[in-house]
Amino acid sequence: MQTIEQLLESKDIRVTAMRLLIYKFLANKQIAVTLSDIENAFEKADRTTLYRTIKTFEEKEIVHQIDDGTGINKYALCESGCHCEIETDLHLHFHCNNCSETICLTEHKIPQIKVPEGFVSENVNLVVKGICDKCSGQ
């Protein structure tokens, strides 16, 4: 069991107060968040700092960006030990048309997708839209 500080350091991310706060914020969320979500949670902090913090987290692979089709980038912590760039680690995302929340279905890996001759698959983005468990009333 490592502390957040240790995790950040192990990924070559220098520990700052802001980074710890943002990490904890993401860790507490069960859903993917937008930059604005983070902004609203930390009103005193500058938007740019939040933006760059997320980008740093993304580069160092403790956060992955999610394109759920809303046109707004969302972010979520990676599973510990995940390698988002590897196809076998890719999970699908669910976007609720009712509450607009987007969640990682980390248990649901993306199936092998066949592409035509001559095409090389490097990455797959799979987003399912519909009604989430909370909104479907069950």
Next chain:
Amino acid sequence: MQTIEQLLESKDIRVTAMRLLIYKFLANKQIAVTLSDIENAFEKADRTTLYRTIKTFEEKEIVHQIDDGTGINKYALCESGCHCEIETDLHLHFHCNNCSETICLTEHKIPQIKVPEGFVSENVNLVVKGICDKCSGQ
């Protein structure tokens, strides 16, 4: 074999010079195009007109919008007789990381995706990224 005019009329789209031009432009493209692509092809036309024409085509289901993860909406003609809203008609899209082109793989339908209990799937977006046939040199 129906003319473009007949196709538009059958979909309740009034025929105008601009609409015919845009339709032909889309029909000649083998790849999905952005609004800017259309803008560049028709410099005399106003962007709003092009925008609204595409939106009309989309509503009337002769064009589908593609979110390939670049953050810029792309559009492509639907197959004749397709119903983009129906899950079984959904095909996957391929985005080339080299030439940045996005193409419809209309032959490749999206496989049935399992979602957890309580979730209801209404729509699926599947984008494969990698190297296209032209760029892979084969």
Next chain:
DNA sequence: ATATTTAATGCAATGGAAGTGCATTTATTG
């Protein structure tokens, strides 16, 4: 401990793209 260097943060500004209100032109219909 202090000076030097490097990284993080804050502020201001930019740019791209989507979208809208309203006036004008064009097409349709009585």
Next chain:
DNA sequence: CAATAAATGCACTTCCATTGCATTAAATAT
């Protein structure tokens, strides 16, 4: 031809992502 409705053009707005540069804070060397 007059009346009506739709399409087009122009100006403007909003939202989000991104960058340059000055400032502050942290890390390292002296």
